[in-house]
Amino acid sequence: MFFSRIFGGSLAEPRYIRRTRAYLQEARMAMLEHSIAAEYYQSSAEMYAERAARLEDELRAWEHGERRVPEVPHRHQVYGYAPPKPVAMDGTAVQPAAVVRAA
Numbered sequence: 001m002f003f004s005r006i007f008g009g010s011l012a013e014p015r016y017i018r019r020t021r022a023y024l025q026e027a028r029m030a031m032l033e034h035s036i037a038a039e040y041y042q043s044s045a046e047m048y049a050e051r052a053a054r055l056e057d058e059l060r061a062w063e064h065g066e067r068r069v070p071e072v073p074h075r076h077q078v079y080g081y082a083p084p085k086p087v088a089m090d091g092t093a094v095q096p097a098a099v100v101r102a103a
Contacts, residue, residue, distance in 0.1 A: 061068060
């Protein structure tokens with residue numbers, strides 16, 4: 001009783017109960033990790049389903065004699081990058097200050 005008041009009862013528990021608590025924590029962590037993996041695989045499956053539908057449409061168009069070049073959506077603009085233009089707080093464009101260089 002003295003030890004359970006000081007140490008919170010953890011020393012009074014049998015070893016198999018402490019081990020069971022550790023196994024429970026491990027099982028909860030595994031459940032969390034597997035649910036995260038399931039979300040990842042579900043989103044991957046949806047992405048591949050969209051891709052398969054897009055490729056089937058492209059093949060169907062080719063078989064029907066449509067000669068079109070499919071538009072490939074790009075996430076990043078590779079060519080023609082221009083840095084963003086500065087904008088004032090009121091939304092008007094800010095003119096860059098003139099740079100004077102010494103000779």
